[in-house]
Amino acid sequence: MQDSVNPPRTAGATGQPVPMLDLKRQYQPLQQELLEAVGQVLQKQQFILGEPVAAFEREAAGQLGVAHGIGCSSGTDALWLALAAAGIGSGETVVTTPFSFFASVSCILRAGAKAVLADIDPATFNLSPSAVEAVLDGPEGKAVHAVLPVHLYGQCADWTAFSRLGQERGVKLVEDAAQAWEAGALGDIAAFSFYPTKNLSAAGDAGMVTTNSDELAERARMLRQHGMRRRYYHDEVGWNTRMDGFQGAILGVKLKYIDGWNNARRTVAKRYAALFHAAGLVEVGPYPARGVVLPHEVPGSHHVWHQYVIRTPRRDQLREFLSERKIGSEIYYPVPLHMQDALKCLGYAEGSFPESERAAREVLALPIYPEIREDEQETVVSAIAEFLS
Numbered sequence: 001m002q003d004s005v006n007p008p009r010t011a012g013a014t015g016q017p018v019p020m021l022d023l024k025r026q027y028q029p030l031q032q033e034l035l036e037a038v039g040q041v042l043q044k045q046q047f048i049l050g051e052p053v054a055a056f057e058r059e060a061a062g063q064l065g066v067a068h069g070i071g072c073s074s075g076t077d078a079l080w081l082a083l084a085a086a087g088i089g090s091g092e093t094v095v096t097t098p099f100s101f102f103a104s105v106s107c108i109l110r111a112g113a114k115a116v117l118a119d120i121d122p123a124t125f126n127l128s129p130s131a132v133e134a135v136l137d138g139p140e141g142k143a144v145h146a147v148l149p150v151h152l153y154g155q156c157a158d159w160t161a162f163s164r165l166g167q168e169r170g171v172k173l174v175e176d177a178a179q180a181w182e183a184g185a186l187g188d189i190a191a192f193s194f195y196p197t198k199n200l201s202a203a204g205d206a207g208m209v210t211t212n213s214d215e216l217a218e219r220a221r222m223l224r225q226h227g228m229r230r231r232y233y234h235d236e237v238g239w240n241t242r243m244d245g246f247q248g249a250i251l252g253v254k255l256k257y258i259d260g261w262n263n264a265r266r267t268v269a270k271r272y273a274a275l276f277h278a279a280g281l282v283e284v285g286p287y288p289a290r291g292v293v294l295p296h297e298v299p300g301s302h303h304v305w306h307q308y309v310i311r312t313p314r315r316d317q318l319r320e321f322l323s324e325r326k327i328g329s330e331i332y333y334p335v336p337l338h339m340q341d342a343l344k345c346l347g348y349a350e351g352s353f354p355e356s357e358r359a360a361r362e363v364l365a366l367p368i369y370p371e372i373r374e375d376e377q378e379t380v381v382s383a384i385a386e387f388l389s
């Protein structure tokens with residue numbers, strides 16, 4: 001791969017902006033197919049759940065190799081639904097990461113449980129199994145009922161270690177697989193997001209719970225419809241978190257292409273690595289000194305390259321430099337969850353999770369999507385080279 005990549009040109013050589021994401025490039029070749037799928041929902045006038053959602057649930061579960069897929073209205077709701085279906089609620093504790101999207105923690109609070117955080121592995125940015133083990137061995141360990149690893153940026157969390165923890169310590173594994181279509185669905189129950197920027201994306205909000213357990217699947221289906229097994233007979237207090245027919249129809253079309261898109265993302269990631277090496281910018285991680293630390297792909301682990309995230313010490317200045325050249329970039333996430341105002345109630349302070357705090361200062365996500373062009377990637381790397389020179 002590396003040999004076939006041209007050395008980077010000078011910054012902005014193409015003179016073209018590089019968008020962080022351009023969903024129109026995905027839409028254009030699929031336009032006819034998507035319009036037909038949406039048209040059928042309109043013809044049938046069945047807007048909530050219905051056959052397109054059921055078909056998507058079956059096909060998506062089959063593609064992931066799990067018994068059940070339960071479509072719902074967002075990834076956030078999928079996380080809540082997964083916890084609620086697994087019986088996690090008041091009086092129970094769930095351990096997760098401070099370096100994720102807000103929903104990874106807010107879903108625990110919404111389920112009525114207590115959230116305890118453990119730091120990340122600085123090489124992968126994922127929840128560290130040894131940090132979780134330290135919590136399980138500590139004073140709060142006995143109250144822990146579940147661990148909620150996040151497959152951040154599309155890289156599967158250390159599942160060998162987490163399954164061992166699950167078995168040895170008797171804790172449930174609830175996965176936040178929002179960013180990891182294909183890489184997730186390994187634990188007791190998992191939650192996916194189809195937010196429009198995700199690898200597999202809806203035309204609005206949508207999500208899905210997956211599980212191999214018939215019992216958990218049945219509970220999730222009941223809870224997503226106000227706790228009803230029989231119409232207007234409510235067995236539990238659930239919520240309205242159903243997937244709508246348009247999203248089911250659109251996702252059903254896109255599911256046929258996702259393997260190809262994820263493979264294209266792998267090619268894009270390899271090309272970035274080759275370009276950064278060719279430009280002599282790469283440093284050995286996990287921490288950067290003056291250059292760039294590339295994302296670390298764990299050998300044998302599944303990475304679907306939802307994001308391509310580098311680490312660099314003068315991150316904010318670099319981002320400004322890129323945006324002056326109309327090159328997209330993003331920070332996922334600038335403030336770790338334990339330092340968010342809304343989560344002060346967790347009782348942590350600055351300094352509680354040094355790896356997450358350092359990552360929040362150094363990470364920068366670069367444009368990655370199946371349709372990004374080679375010359376656009378060259379423009380990105382050239383600009384970074386110019387900034388660092």
Ligand SMILES: Cc1ncc(COP(=O)(O)O)c(C=O)c1O
Pocket residue numbers: 074075076077079100101103104150176178179193194195205206207
């Ligand atoms: C890690 C993570 N968890 C949960 C979510 C929530 O998903 P949604 O935006 O579909 O509610 C997201 C989406 O942004 C996410 O990235």
